[in-house]
Amino acid sequence: MLTALLFxxxxxxxxxxxxxxxxxxxxxxxxxxxxxxxxxxxxxxxxTLVAGSAVWTGGNGSASIxxxxxxxxxxxxxxxxxxxxxxxxxxxxxxxxxxxFSVFDIDAADPAKPALSAVYPTFGEFPNSLxxxxxxxxxCVLNAGKVNGFACYAAGASGWEHLPGWDRxxxxxxxxxxxxxxxxxxxxxxxxxxxxxxxxxxGRPPTDPSNPxxxxxxxxxxxxxxxxxxxxxxxxxxxxxxxxxxxxxLVEDVSSPGAFVAPDPATGYAAFRFGxxxxxxxxxxxxxxxxxxxAQSPLTRSVYLVDAGTNNVTExxxxxxxxxxxxxxxxxxxxxxxxxxxxxxxxxxxxxxxVLAPGYRAIRAFKISGPGKFKLIQRFEHxxxxxxxxxxxxxxxxxxFWK
Ligand SMILES: *[C@@H]1O[C@H](CO)[C@@H](O)[C@H](O)[C@H]1NC(C)=O
Ligand SMILES: *[C@@H]1O[C@H](CO)[C@@H](O)[C@H](O)[C@H]1NC(C)=O
Ligand SMILES: *[C@@H]1O[C@H](CO)[C@@H](O)[C@H](O)[C@H]1NC(C)=O
Ligand SMILES: *[C@@H]1O[C@H](CO)[C@@H](O)[C@H](O)[C@H]1NC(C)=O
Numbered sequence: 001m002l003t004a005l006l007f008x009x010x011x012x013x014x015x016x017x018x019x020x021x022x023x024x025x026x027x028x029x030x031x032x033x034x035x036x037x038x039x040x041x042x043x044x045x046x047x048t049l050v051a052g053s054a055v056w057t058g059g060n061g062s063a064s065i066x067x068x069x070x071x072x073x074x075x076x077x078x079x080x081x082x083x084x085x086x087x088x089x090x091x092x093x094x095x096x097x098x099x100x101f102s103v104f105d106i107d108a109a110d111p112a113k114p115a116l117s118a119v120y121p122t123f124g125e126f127p128n129s130l131x132x133x134x135x136x137x138x139x140c141v142l143n144a145g146k147v148n149g150f151a152c153y154a155a156g157a158s159g160w161e162h163l164p165g166w167d168r169x170x171x172x173x174x175x176x177x178x179x180x181x182x183x184x185x186x187x188x189x190x191x192x193x194x195x196x197x198x199x200x201x202x203g204r205p206p207t208d209p210s211n212p213x214x215x216x217x218x219x220x221x222x223x224x225x226x227x228x229x230x231x232x233x234x235x236x237x238x239x240x241x242x243x244x245x246x247x248x249x250l251v252e253d254v255s256s257p258g259a260f261v262a263p264d265p266a267t268g269y270a271a272f273r274f275g276x277x278x279x280x281x282x283x284x285x286x287x288x289x290x291x292x293x294x295a296q297s298p299l300t301r302s303v304y305l306v307d308a309g310t311n312n313v314t315e316x317x318x319x320x321x322x323x324x325x326x327x328x329x330x331x332x333x334x335x336x337x338x339x340x341x342x343x344x345x346x347x348x349x350x351x352x353x354x355v356l357a358p359g360y361r362a363i364r365a366f367k368i369s370g371p372g373k374f375k376l377i378q379r380f381e382h383x384x385x386x387x388x389x390x391x392x393x394x395x396x397x398x399x400x401f402w403k
Contacts, residue, residue: 018042018050018112024345024402025052025111026354026363027084029093031061031077031394036095038084038104039389040112041380043400047352047367048378052112054389057102058119059095062126063394064178067209071177073394075308075338075358079144079181079202080128081249081263081293082188083341084397088136090117091399094127096177101127101141103160111401118159123151123167125176131188131197137230140166140197142188145176150188150199154231166235168224172201182208183217187249192257196274197224197235200247200262219244221262223274242274245282248292251303256320261303263294269305269316271323281323285314293339295353298346300371302328306355311337313355313366315374328372333357333364341398344368358395361385 022042026049030037036059040052063077077096084093089106091114099122104114124143132139139160140152149169153160170185178184182204189198203219204211211217222239245266253259260272268285272278285291289309296303302315303325315328333339338359345352351368361382368374382391 018044019110021045022050022111022403024400025106026343027086027091027114027399027401028341028356028363028395028397029057029061029084030054030390030392031063031073031096031396032390032392033061033073033097035390036061036093037390038091038093038102038114039385040114041386042112043352046377047347047365049363049365049380049384051384051386054386055104055114055116057093057095058116059098059100059102061095061392061394062097062177064181064184067179073392075340075393076181076292077394078128078396079178079184080142080186081341082129082131082397084399085130085132086399086401087132087139091401092130092139093397094122094130094141096126096128099125099127101130106401108403111403120153120160120162124149126178128185129187131190133190133194134192138163138190140188142185142199144178144184145174148172148174148185168235170201170222179210180208182211182246186247189250189252192252194226194229194233196226198222198250198260198274199239200244200250202246202248203244203266219246221247221250221272221274242272242278242280244280245270249294251294251296253301253318253320254296254298255301259318259320259323261294261296261318263291263305265290265292269294269303269325271318271325273323279323283316283318283325285327293342295342295344297344297351297353297368299351299368302371304342304344304353304374306339306342308338308340311335311339313339313342315372317371329374331366331374331376334360336360339364341396343398343400345400345402354398354400356395356398358393361391361393361395
């Protein structure tokens with residue numbers, strides 16, 4: 001009995017300093033088919049992760065089918081970016097198999113112990129991405145299955161309130177769950193100035209077995225104009241469509257609003273401006289295979305592109321005036337890491353970057369100290385996760401909260 005207690009004490013003692021010294025928390029979802037979990041870990045003062053908790057979301061995950069294989073969990077199960085987001089002091093995750101999203105409250109004093117607040121319907125099938133307006137007062141959830149489109153919610157006195165006037169359907173010919181990843185919507189993103197809601201939709205190459213035409217079907221960015229502000233804001237009925245390749249996300253430049261970078265496994269990335277002065281430039285990363293995720297560093301203003309095929313993180317500086325990009329640095333992670341979602345946070349003289357490695361059921365932490373300078377500071381392995389985490393090959397999403 002006493003021996004058992006002595007063994008227990010260090011474990012209990014470890015949690016308290018981690019909580020006290022945490023500067024924030026990191027979140028992702030397990031995407032478990034028979035119960036999804038949100039996994040929360042503390043971010044210590046030096047940027048490394050420390051086990052927090054894994055909490056049930058009240059919903060289930062799902063996965064696109066890698067035909068002709070069966071429906072199994074795999075890295076990139078939701079064929080998307082931003083399946084987990086932080087909005088003010090809440091963290092939200094989609095439940096791809098339940099057509100819901102779950103909202104958790106974050107206690108700043110203990111950010112790696114999020115508490116489930118409510119579960120909301122997405123009014124569609126296979127929800128795979130969330131987007132929030134800059135003021136955090138509106139969130140939209142994207143549906144990428146048979147019933148595809150999006151639904152939006154406004155922050156209310158007692159939770160999120162559905163905005164029926166903002167429901168839109170795309171009418172894309174997709175099954176639930178989708179087969180392969182081509183032709184599916186990838187992400188939903190508010191313009192920082194609140195002028196539009198952008199949805200990235202992937203194209204289909206001629207080689208896609210579920211492309212009946214045998215011709216390249218280009219992807220697009222669907223941009224819905226927003227008029228008015230606050231409770232009076234309305235959304236255009238129809239989008240304007242900007243041709244694109246296979247865009248997985250839209251990352252808006254923090255220093256030059258209106259300039260967006262899209263990771264794109266067709267060539268590496270593309271850069272866009274929408275609206276009156278629309279322009280687009282295709283960027284090429286030599287030797288890339290599956291560049292589908294990206295985040296911007298507020299410190300260096302570079303975009304860090306994540307390639308699940310080569311397992312490289314590539315730093316690219318995109319000139320917001322010309323939309324032309326320049327490669328600044330690469331970092332190669334392990335052969336079987338299958339790196340995907342990425343989140344970056346600004347810490348003053350440096351930034352911290354977290355890259356999900358679902359192949360290892362792990363996270364890699366980096367410190368960004370200047371242009372062309374980012375280095376690995378931690379390999380956070382599956383053995384380091386909260387004990388109650390149910391491991392799956394479908395780990396998905398990356399979001400951070402700072403105290
Ligand atoms: C999740 O999956 C389990 C096991 O298949 C099932 O019993 C449960 O009803 C599902 N829950 C939701 C919310 O879909
Ligand atoms: C479009 O570009 C022109 C020329 O650079 C500029 O004068 C104008 O303000 C821009 N319009 C918008 C809507 O950004
Ligand atoms: C991957 O990164 C390594 C350096 O870590 C670099 O030598 C290699 O060229 C990169 N490959 C690609 C395809 O970016
Ligand atoms: C990667 O996984 C394959 C298949 O499981 C295995 O054969 C190979 O040894 C692994 N490579 C490394 C570097 O771990």
